[in-house]
Amino acid sequence: MSATISPLAPKKYPKMPEIDGVRMATAEAGIKYRGRTDVLVMAFDEGTQVAGVFTKSKCPSAPVDFCRDNLAGGKARLLVVNSGNANAFTGKKGRETTALTGKAGAKAAGCSAGEVFLASTGVIGEPLDAGRFSHLLEGMVKAARPGFWQEAASAIMTTDTYPKVATATVQIDGVDVTINGIAKGAGMIAPDMATMLSFIATDAPIAAPVLQALLSGGVGKTFNAITVDSDTSTSDTLLLFATGAAEKRGAPRIEAVKDPRLAAFKRGLGKVLKSLALQVVRDGEGARKQVEVTVTGAKSSRSARRIALSIANSPLVKTAVAGEDANWGRVVMAVGKAGEPADRDLLSIWFGDNRLAHQGERDASYSEEATSAYMKQDEIRIRADLGIGRGKATVWTCDLTKEYVAINGDYRS
């Protein structure tokens, strides 16, 4: 938690509706932080289905391994999250901690350890003592209540400067269902103190395999399309829980991905995922500007995505945005280094609506004045059209400021 709140923080928070079958509690266990909550439990009614997406890191944290194992069962009764310690790169001790926490959680929630999900965020390589908070779980499950979303989002923060919540209410076959989500993360990763975590719950009655397909499909253009610093966490965890409570109110149970009654839910889920993903970018360490990078006219969508990420991850592009400099030469460089098919002499580049380069050279007609004014805004759009195909992709990032270096260079000292 930082003293200075990101200038891109939401101006106001949405009212988060309660979701039947979900209850939450937070506690101050003092794992690392003092004077703030650092443990969250989310308890789910019996029958809750679960889906998950995790880091692709080859060195995942112990809780990620634990969740992956349990996901096969498709059922969840309890989520336990702690901040302050990531329980990553902790070897055998790390596995003992997840096993102990799983056991304590199962006892508290009256379920099997296979229905417990865990996430930890904070410093890497420091053994996490389960004893610091496992004794709290029973009381927390008893005290858990609905409508506690904002507090839940606060308990999982690390270097975040604001809690991140999003909600959508959509219909399945004419019946209202709600999707609530929380997230944390202030770098795509800052493994000492951040990593991305997000937990979403809905009362929609959707079977686990369908939920998994929706979640896996939904991350491509949301959480997997954001980057703060190109560094991939050991702990990234995104879980989606469906209590099914809306069935009592007449919502049909959805068992097939192709079910046409899912259309609105899919859009609503996408909206919640995108809102949370953008909130993470907007709280990127040291960020003062949100940057949307769109690549069009590429050979394929896959190619467009790679080029867009090459632009979004380029330190030179990101520092130029920080300096309010529409430095399209650096965008050319980033297109060129992506290694994807490109024809220099067909390339065009826009900052906002200002076309700065056209067909391989500077656009003689662009207005330096209009462009300078545009660069002062806090949401910058960069577009590169390759002119060789129909592939397109959009990704989001933030600028690279001296504060990023200060946050990450001064962190342990």
Next chain:
Amino acid sequence: MSATISPLAPKKYPKMPEIDGVRMATAEAGIKYRGRTDVLVMAFDEGTQVAGVFTKSKCPSAPVDFCRDNLAGGKARLLVVNSGNANAFTGKKGRETTALTGKAGAKAAGCSAGEVFLASTGVIGEPLDAGRFSHLLEGMVKAARPGFWQEAASAIMTTDTYPKVATATVQIDGVDVTINGIAKGAGMIAPDMATMLSFIATDAPIAAPVLQALLSGGVGKTFNAITVDSDTSTSDTLLLFATGAAEKRGAPRIEAVKDPRLAAFKRGLGKVLKSLALQVVRDGEGARKQVEVTVTGAKSSRSARRIALSIANSPLVKTAVAGEDANWGRVVMAVGKAGEPADRDLLSIWFGDNRLAHQGERDASYSEEATSAYMKQDEIRIRADLGIGRGKATVWTCDLTKEYVAINGDYRS
């Protein structure tokens, strides 16, 4: 050229011997800079062989295209380099400029345009007017003289804070031959004002195909093993010229790559390439520390190299080094995100001789005090052993400081 010289600048410069068959001159053409030289010509005696290696960017500069075309001939009589404008992303105008400069150079040196080589470095996207310096070439070729290496290195600087030269004298079949090189670059790229250029000359009588094989083989562990900010230039150019003048002193003409008499030359060339490459890293924008990253025990050398670059390019690792923080958790993260084969529980990590992590967890016996003292040095070695194979690789980078952001964020404004 910056007012503040990098703290990692060489304490003293080597004496550069003259090389028979190479003469140089510099001039102030005022292309962008005032009060300093910005054009270099290097004239070569007839019979000079040439080899080259260029940027892999899909959006190369016009001079890179020009050199690639001429390289097929294998012969060189003149090199013309300007700083202040990269002649990159300048479309048809860019090609006209290289054609005009090539023609003026050929007239000045009394050779064909196919024996002229060009390089430009500086701002991207700004048309480069050949008329600004083409009229100077004739006089420069006439005035050119040997023993002008330091001045040559100064004329091609952009955001560099010091000129970069290196030399080696080795024997071919008992006869001394000399290898001299100059380089510029203060980012692997900073396309607005940097990009890497290097020119090397020798009096060894080596045929162009052999020269090319030696150069291509030599860059892998030198220029292709350095990274300042992971951004690849549109203009990277490395040329090696062999005048053959040592033949008069009895050196044999080398026509085959496998010739055993090349052994010492190969080592000498490698030494010059490595010295210049490290000087580029040590002048990395905002750099205060040189970082050597070695990966051992990887599945293959290729895999080791990818992991080493993942560590060396990670903003979180680089900011940690800037903060003198032996943050091995971030090294774990960078190993994990490389996508290469790795087993978390076999991983060990050293900073200098301090082993901080062993077999997948913190090394309980490491000394925080010794490590802190080590991190204050200006040359930091990071080693990661994966424990799964015999692949190894070393790359070099610099730290990521607030000055990097200042240099690149405040640049145009």
